[in-house]
Amino acid sequence: MSGTVHAFGDVTLQSGAILPAAQLTYTTHGTLNADKSNAILFPTWFGGQHPANDWIIGPGRALDPEKYFIVVVNNMGNGLSSSPSNTPAPADGPRFPYVSVLDNVILQRRLLEEAFGIGHLLLIVGRSMGAQIAFQWGAYYPDFMDAILPFVGSARTAHHNxxxxxxxxxxxxxxxxxxxxxxxxxxxxxxxxxxxxxxxxxxxxxxxxxxxxxxxxxxxxxxxxxxxxxxxxxxxxNVIASVETWQGADLSDNPLYGGDYAKALGAITARTIVMPSRTDLYFPPEDSEIEVSHMPNAELRVIESVWGHRAGAPGTDPVDTAFIEDAIRELLPA
Structure with a gap:
């Protein structure tokens, strides 16, 4: 379960609150090439820690460590990166401050730059809350990546969600x-x-x-x-902190876009394949259709699965996983 901890010191969050001793915990798969041009970012999802992402990484898989350098980063609130359970007083336990999706993204960029000198990514792939992070990356740092693949997730948390x-x-x-x-x-x-x-x-x-x-x-x-x-x-x-991050997800809720949802989606210029599950009660395809309609270089590709939000998750239908992997391969250089 152990990963590598990258420490940032005290960090001012989007809300203005101070998060003491901020950290991101991560693991890597593969080798970063000499010109640092083969990097992929794969954040975790709600309640998930980095081992949960391993199911789709491996030789011959779409996320092949023999070709790519894959950084799996733990989202804050998951117990490994900064969370109520591991943050020192006065921000421990129920006093842990609200952490936004954008807070995660800003620190993830710092991690890539400070730990590896990575200034560009081939791909950001994310599932569920990881998809929310991928959308936020695309809008806030549109030139940082070639492609994005968010699956069973959204750019903004819907009211029903x-x-x-x-x-x-x-x-x-x-x-x-x-x-x-x-x-x-x-x-x-x-x-x-x-x-x-x-x-x-x-x-x-x-x-x-x-x-x-x-x-x-x-x-x-x-x-x-x-x-x-x-x-x-x-x-x-930790569950409460992660719920609050998920509930507050909105890629336009920052000074760059001032709440203009369509403008924020329109700023995502990276090639994107948005992959909702047909039967997902959290993130239905209708919401994804709206997102894609505002994105200049995006395609909607629905996972025709009965597995609901769990479509493409570890231990589910291998047909769904293969469908997602085909899309990942399509977004990556041969």
Whole structure:
């Protein structure tokens, strides 16, 4: 699980708050070539840490470390980069400041420049919250990359998506053991409730209709939702911090664009393939259609999957993963 930590010292965030001892934790795959022209950035997603990105990286894969230098960076709030669980007082636990998608992007650029001297990327690929980061990169630093591939994500959190995230927040805060974020042990009921929220929203009606939950060895739907879920070292305050970052995602919410969503999307000049899942309840294809309509060099390519938001995620349909990998190959030089 360990990665390399890049320290920035105290950082002023987009909100004006100070984040003490800011850090990004990352791993790399492959070798950076002499002219530093083979770099790819692959940020993590909500709740994910860098090992979760490994499923699509490897020799012969679209993200081939024998050809490319792939930087997998952990988003702030995920427990490895700056998070409530690892930040010193006075910004620890529930006092951790709001971190925006743009805050992540600005520090990710600093990481690339300070750690590797990378001034340009071949590609930024991101899933879910990683897709939000990819969109923000494209709008804020439009000349920094050749191509972007955001999948099952959005450039701005839709109202319906924001409401869904309130369910995740409520799962944490409604557990009496949460204690307003001042818990001494993790609120286990909170994580069980959050698992049920994700079972409800993260997978589609078609996925359940086809009985794919029962194909995993459960006799009934009740057995499936009552399964033992791995806690995985999760931290409730980290969940809250990540929810807030996701809820606030809007690539135009900064002085460069002043809230002009269409202008921010129009500034993304890199070749882009936007890949929503047909059955995603978080980021439906209709939202992606609107995004692409404002982008001068973008294509909409829908993943025709029943896996909902989990389309293309580790352990799901290999056909969906192959579809995404084909798009990645198309965006990269031969």
């Amino acid at each position: 924001w409401v869904f995230l309130e369910n995740v927040r409520g799962a944490m805060t409604s557990d009496p053991a949460f204690m307003d974020g001042e818990y001494e042990t993790q609120p286990t009921v909170a994580f069980d409730r959050m698992g049920l929220v994700f079972d409800s929203w993260g997978l589609s009606q078609a996925w359940y209709r086809q009985g794919l939950h029962l194909a995993q060895g459960y006799a009934t739907t009740k057995d499936f939702i009552r399964r033992q879920r791995p806690q995985g070292g999760g931290d409730a305050n």
